Amino acid sequence: xxxxxxxxxxxxxxxxxxxxxxxxxxxxxxxxxxxxxxxxxxxxxxxxxxxxxxxxxxxxxxxxxxxxxxxxxxxxxxxxxxxxxxxxxxxxxxxxxxxxxxxxxxxxxxxxxxxxxxxxxxxxxxxxxxxxxxxxxxxxxxxxxxxxxxxxxxxxxxxxxxxxxxxxxxxxxxxxxxxxxxxxxxxxxxxxxxxxxxxxxxxxxxxxxxxxxxxxxxxxxxxxxxxxxxxxxxxxxxxxxxxxxxxxxxxxxxxxxxxxxxxxxxxxxxxxxxxxxxxxxxxxxxxxxx
Amino acid sequence: xxxxxxxxxxxxxxxxxxxxxxxxxxxxxxxxxxxxxxxxxxxxxxxxxxxxxxxxxxxxxxxxxxxxxxxxxxxxxxxxxxxxxxxxxxxxxxxxxxxxxxxxxxxxxxxxxxxxxxxxxxxxxxxxxxxxxxxxxxxxxxxxxxxxxxxxxxxxxxxxxxxxxxxxxxxxxxxxxxxxxxxxxxxxxxxxxxxxxxxxxxxxxxxxxxxxxxxxxxxxxxxxxxxxxxxxxxxxxxxxxxxxxxxxxxxxxxxxxxxxxxxxxxxxxxxxxxxxxxxxxxxxxxxxxx
Numbered sequence: 001x002x003x004x005x006x007x008x009x010x011x012x013x014x015x016x017x018x019x020x021x022x023x024x025x026x027x028x029x030x031x032x033x034x035x036x037x038x039x040x041x042x043x044x045x046x047x048x049x050x051x052x053x054x055x056x057x058x059x060x061x062x063x064x065x066x067x068x069x070x071x072x073x074x075x076x077x078x079x080x081x082x083x084x085x086x087x088x089x090x091x092x093x094x095x096x097x098x099x100x101x102x103x104x105x106x107x108x109x110x111x112x113x114x115x116x117x118x119x120x121x122x123x124x125x126x127x128x129x130x131x132x133x134x135x136x137x138x139x140x141x142x143x144x145x146x147x148x149x150x151x152x153x154x155x156x157x158x159x160x161x162x163x164x165x166x167x168x169x170x171x172x173x174x175x176x177x178x179x180x181x182x183x184x185x186x187x188x189x190x191x192x193x194x195x196x197x198x199x200x201x202x203x204x205x206x207x208x209x210x211x212x213x214x215x216x217x218x219x220x221x222x223x224x225x226x227x228x229x230x231x232x233x234x235x236x237x238x239x240x241x242x243x244x245x246x247x248x249x250x251x252x253x254x255x256x257x258x259x260x261x262x263x264x265x266x267x268x269x270x271x272x273x274x275x276x277x278x279x280x281x282x283x284x285x286x287x288x289x290x
Numbered sequence: 291x292x293x294x295x296x297x298x299x300x301x302x303x304x305x306x307x308x309x310x311x312x313x314x315x316x317x318x319x320x321x322x323x324x325x326x327x328x329x330x331x332x333x334x335x336x337x338x339x340x341x342x343x344x345x346x347x348x349x350x351x352x353x354x355x356x357x358x359x360x361x362x363x364x365x366x367x368x369x370x371x372x373x374x375x376x377x378x379x380x381x382x383x384x385x386x387x388x389x390x391x392x393x394x395x396x397x398x399x400x401x402x403x404x405x406x407x408x409x410x411x412x413x414x415x416x417x418x419x420x421x422x423x424x425x426x427x428x429x430x431x432x433x434x435x436x437x438x439x440x441x442x443x444x445x446x447x448x449x450x451x452x453x454x455x456x457x458x459x460x461x462x463x464x465x466x467x468x469x470x471x472x473x474x475x476x477x478x479x480x481x482x483x484x485x486x487x488x489x490x491x492x493x494x495x496x497x498x499x500x501x502x503x504x505x506x507x508x509x510x511x512x513x514x515x516x517x518x519x520x521x522x523x524x525x526x527x528x529x530x531x532x533x534x535x536x537x538x539x540x541x542x543x544x545x546x547x548x549x550x551x552x553x554x555x556x557x558x559x560x561x562x563x564x565x566x567x568x569x570x571x572x573x574x575x576x577x578x579x580x
Contacts, residue, residue: 076554077521077575079369081417083389083396098412099373103553104520104577106373108398108415122388125398127371127415129520129575133552136580141477141510142548187431220431230394230419231367233523235556235575237549258432258560259527259568262423263393264366266525266571268558270548278549281556283573285367285419285525287394290426 020199021045021166022208025056026063028093036096038064042088046208047162051085054229055211056163059204061109061126064095066203071097072105073132074240075203079233080109080126087113091123104131133239140237142281144272147172150192150250167212168196170250176214177222187216187257192274198248201279203236206243209251209271210234210282216257216267217288225288230264232284238277246273263288310489311335311456312498315346316353318383326386328354332378336498337452341375344519345501346453349494351399351416354385356493361387362395363422364530365493369523370399370416377403381413394421423529430527430568432560437462440482440540440564457502458486460540466504467512477506477547482564488538491569493526496533499541499561500524500572506547506557507578515578520554522574528567536563553577 025043040060046053058080065071093111100106109126153170174189193212195205215227238246255269269282315333330350336343348370355361384400399416443460464479483502485495505517528536545559559572 077371079417079521079523081367081396081419084391098415101374106371106412106415122396125388125396125417127369127417127521129371131554131577133554134579136553136578137511137550138552139474139510139550140548141546141550184429220429221427231369231417233369233573235549235554235573237551237554237556239552242551256431258430258571259525260427260429260431261527261532261568262428262529263421263426264423264525264527266527268571268573278551281548281558281573283523283525283558283571287421288426290424 020195020197022195022199022205026060026204028064028067031092036068036094038093039090040093041090042086044088045162045166049161053163053211054082054232055208057082057086057124058211058232058234059208060093061111061124062128062207063204064093064109065107065128065130068095068097070100071130072100073103073130075128075236076131077129077233077235078126078207079231080124081231082229083125084121084123086123089113104129140278142270142278144252144276145190145254147190147252150274153192166196168194168250169212174219177219179222180224181222183222185219185222187220188254189213189219190252190254192250193253194248194250200248201243201246201251206236206271206280207234209253210269210280211284212253213255213267213269215286215288216255217260217265217286220257220260225290227286227288230285230287232282234280234282236280238279242277242279245275245277246279249274251279310485310487312346312485312489312495316350316494318354318357321382326358326384328383329380330383331380332376334378335452335456339451343453343501344372344522345498347372347376347414348501348522348524349498350383351401351414352418352497353494354383354399355397355418355420358385358387360390361420362390363393363420365418365526366421367419367523367525368416368497369521370414371521372519373415374411374413376413394419432568434542434562434566435480435544437480437542443482456486458484458540459502464509467509469512470514471512473512475509475512477510478544479503479509480542480544482540483543484538484540490538491533491536491541496526496561496570497524499543500559500570501574502543503545503557503559505576505578506545507550507555507576510547510550515580517576517578520575520577522572524570524572526570528569532567532569535565535567536569539564541569
């Protein structure tokens with residue numbers, strides 16, 4: 001682990017009554033003369049093993065859409081591709097409304113970073129669709145499973161990664177294997193998650209939580225191998241009212257792998273509010289080495 | 291139905307021993323002086339209710355990546371966003387290799403059409419990731435369900451849409467409701483599908499088959515409402531050898547809805563070869579009206 005993980009500037013700032021770590025990670029500065037462009041900065045608060053937590057990177061990509069002055073409606077889909085590892089520091093993000101229909105709007109997203117030699121390189125690509133929701137018939141076909149309440153479970157304690165200080169995680173089933181014994185098991189995990197300290201749920205927070213799971217292949221194989229998410233899609237099944245009902249409570253997050261093939265596996269996930277309302281479904285592809 | 295559906299130029303051409311309808315739909319002409327650009331033409335062979343079948347549009351988007359001279363490896367992910375309805379006629383497609391890493395390559399895709407007034411508009415956006423597969427540990431955690439063989443089931447006969455002439459579909463369970471009785475049912479469908487006439491399975495064909503299902507909301511509600519796919523993601527769990535084993539046999543395709551919320555619902559799908567090997571997992575979001 002590199003030194004940024006051991007420093008605690010976020011806690012210093014929290015102590016001063018400043019904003020939530022997630023809000024600081026989501027802070028974007030408009031670029032003068034570039035209507036679709038913003039500057040951001042990677043967050044050491046959510047540092048993961050070798051780079052910023054991909055969930056928060058996805059949240060930032062969505063945030064660039066949500067703060068755009070031409071935004072129509074709220075998010076329905078978000079796809080982000082982790083093209084290259086983000087270096088600690090500044091990045092430039094462009095969210096461009098490619099087409100605005102009567103009730104839907106399509107976006108392309110691109111994040112670039114400039115290296116010491118001044119060369120800009122793409123580190124993330126993405127697309128999103130936002131829409132004005134109508135009061136149509138609605139139904140959560142995928143029901144929340146019956147699980148113990150978050151309050152009945154112990155939070156996960158881990159000093160290993162900065163990001164664990166900013167999430168309250170309580171594992172219902174499918175925790176990281178206690179022993180790496182190379183035995184095949186079902187890859188399903190269920191866990192409660194909320195921001196730490198609690199923060200009212202919004203779309204960027206939900207996008208970040210969609211990536212909260214450790215890699216399915218670790219659970220499937222009980223073997224710890226090098227991994228990295230290469231692409232994630234989130235479908236939102238919520239509007240402002242549903243998010244408000246979810247509030248600052250834990251969200252139940254469930255994930256399973258379906259296929260593991262020659263270096264890449266998928267993950268299918270569902271997130272529900274503590275009241276059992278489906279908030280998002282998500283899918284990702286993870287690179288793995290043997 | 292508009293007149294193109296009633297004309298049968300494809301059959302005339304088939305009778306001459308020309309290429310498969312899917313190969314004609316996938317035909318792209320490089321644009322001189324534009325290394326990432328191609329011209330294509332919508333296929334009336336795969337015409338759906340109000341436009342070209344979205345599955346074939348996704349297949350064309352992937353094809354633009356696969357024919358690119360800088361292609362690295364084979365496809366792992368594909369996301370396409372149906373930004374606007376494609377008009378019958380020519381389109382321009384751009385597949386740009388945004389970043390080429392050692393073993394992975396990230397792509398952005400854009401399809402534009404020019405209207406009678408000469409104005410170009412984006413009709414599709416997308417991203418893809420290709421990779422050199424390595425001989426890593428592999429496993430199909432999502433097993434193919436036990437179902438009757440395709441030969442034991444009757445093919446679906448429908449003259450209603452051109453595309454049904456180009457697929458052999460055999461429904462195992464979850465057919466289009468016989469009666470629209472407004473009763474809530476599980477939305478799962480299982481069906482066998484192959485190109486008609488048979489065609490050796492490749493990645494574009496698999497991308498198209500990922501969109502073969504009628505909308506989950508019709509089955510869930512037993513109520514036929516206006517719908518349209520707005521975004522689809524396909525994760526490929528196959529290489530050339532696995533596709534070759536699938537051959538020209540039927541593919542088992544399974545789909546379920548998870549959430550239906552205020553005008554948009556999702557669909558989660560899996561596709562297996564007749565030998566039970568997982569070929570692709572897919573997800574999409576569908577717009578619906580009450």
